[in-house]
Amino acid sequence: MTDAERKRKAVEYQRRYAMAHPDRVKARKKKWAEKNRERIRAQNRAYYLANKAQILKKNRAWAATNRARYLARKREYWKANRDRMRAKKKAHYHANREALRVRAKEYYQLNKENIKAKVRVYYKKNKDRIASYSRHHYLANREAKQTYDRVYYEKNRPRINARNKEYYAQHNKALKLAAKLWRERNRETNLAAKREYHRANRDKINKRTRDWMIQNRARRRSYVRTYSKTNPEKVLRWQENYREKNRDSIRKRQQQWSKDNPEKVSQNVIANTIRRRKAEGKYTDADLQAKLIEQSGRCFYCFQPLRQYHVEHIIPISKGGSHWPYNIALACPPCNLRKGSKISCSGA
Numbered sequence: 001m002t003d004a005e006r007k008r009k010a011v012e013y014q015r016r017y018a019m020a021h022p023d024r025v026k027a028r029k030k031k032w033a034e035k036n037r038e039r040i041r042a043q044n045r046a047y048y049l050a051n052k053a054q055i056l057k058k059n060r061a062w063a064a065t066n067r068a069r070y071l072a073r074k075r076e077y078w079k080a081n082r083d084r085m086r087a088k089k090k091a092h093y094h095a096n097r098e099a100l101r102v103r104a105k106e107y108y109q110l111n112k113e114n115i116k117a118k119v120r121v122y123y124k125k126n127k128d129r130i131a132s133y134s135r136h137h138y139l140a141n142r143e144a145k146q147t148y149d150r151v152y153y154e155k156n157r158p159r160i161n162a163r164n165k166e167y168y169a170q171h172n173k174a175l176k177l178a179a180k181l182w183r184e185r186n187r188e189t190n191l192a193a194k195r196e197y198h199r200a201n202r203d204k205i206n207k208r209t210r211d212w213m214i215q216n217r218a219r220r221r222s223y224v225r226t227y228s229k230t231n232p233e234k235v236l237r238w239q240e241n242y243r244e245k246n247r248d249s250i251r252k253r254q255q256q257w258s259k260d261n262p263e264k265v266s267q268n269v270i271a272n273t274i275r276r277r278k279a280e281g282k283y284t285d286a287d288l289q290a291k292l293i294e295q296s297g298r299c300f301y302c303f304q305p306l307r308q309y310h311v312e313h314i315i316p317i318s319k320g321g322s323h324w325p326y327n328i329a330l331a332c333p334p335c336n337l338r339k340g341s342k343i344s345c346s347g348a
Contacts, residue, residue, distance in 0.1 A: 281324030
């Protein structure tokens with residue numbers, strides 16, 4: 001009997017034995033594989049490296065012809081070995097981070113347009129699912145995500161700022177329109193979030209604002225002057241609302257300022273006296289009585305009956321007004337004090 005016949009006979013015997021005792025053969029193979037695992041892996045690795053191109057080509061061809069079957073098998077394997085696969089991937093990534101990043105960048109540069117097109121298509125198909133997953137993931141890992149973002153931003157601040165400026169310059173109009181539409185759709189939510197953030201970070205925001213104001217004082221003054229000239233009615237309305245809401249705090253602040261700056265107060269009083277003396281015209285008690293009759297005994301601004309009154313200059317002396325009777329009116333003390341050195345008193 002030749003060697004070839006002897007070999008063929010042995011193979012035939014093994015085949016029959018395996019058919020007759022499948023469980024026994026499987027157990028023996030499994031036991032042998034466990035005992036020789038490292039040796040088998042080394043052999044497989046060596047074979048794979050020696051025949052890599054051929055194996056990949058063969059696998060791609062099979063996956064292309066059996067796509068549905070391939071994806072189903074891949075999903076089943078992933079579900080069965082999810083934790084092990086994730087741990088393995090994580091360990092591999094940490095062990096080869098720099099090499100993987102370099103390779104990923106190179107691949108991205110070579111296939112940028114193709115990758116972007118695929119991402120856009122995938123995003124359109126799975127928009128709701130992606131948004132839902134992103135929300136859940138962010139809520140579950142909020143603190144870790146915020147910490148990571150802060151560290152990443154600090155490490156890459158110049159690059160991120162340069163990229164953001166470039167993108168903003170290219171998409172200026174579209175970004176402004178999108179922001180405006182978002183604010184209109186989410187007005188209440190946005191205001192509530194801003195109020196909550198301000199309440200939680202009031203001291204930090206005030207300090208940041210003060211620092212910015214000190215560093216950009218000239219720029220801020222120029223902006224305020226320009227805005228006041230272009231929007232006088234808005235500014236006046238805002239000032240009146242602010243005074244109405246913060247009357248007590250304004251009064252306290254003014255009193256404190258007067259205590260802290262007595263020299264400036266005296267200078268202001270002297271300057272005001274000089275202005276009054278230099279102003280043209282004069283009025284008499286008869287003129288005041290005539291005004292009282294003309295106003296029917298009511299305040300010039302709020303039309304309430306006058307129990308006591310202040311002599312009011314309609315155009316203030318500081319704005320070039322005179323003492324002539326046509327520039328004189330009788331006003332109740334609150335209206336006169338509220339008007340101050342302004343020309344109008346629409347909030348009275």
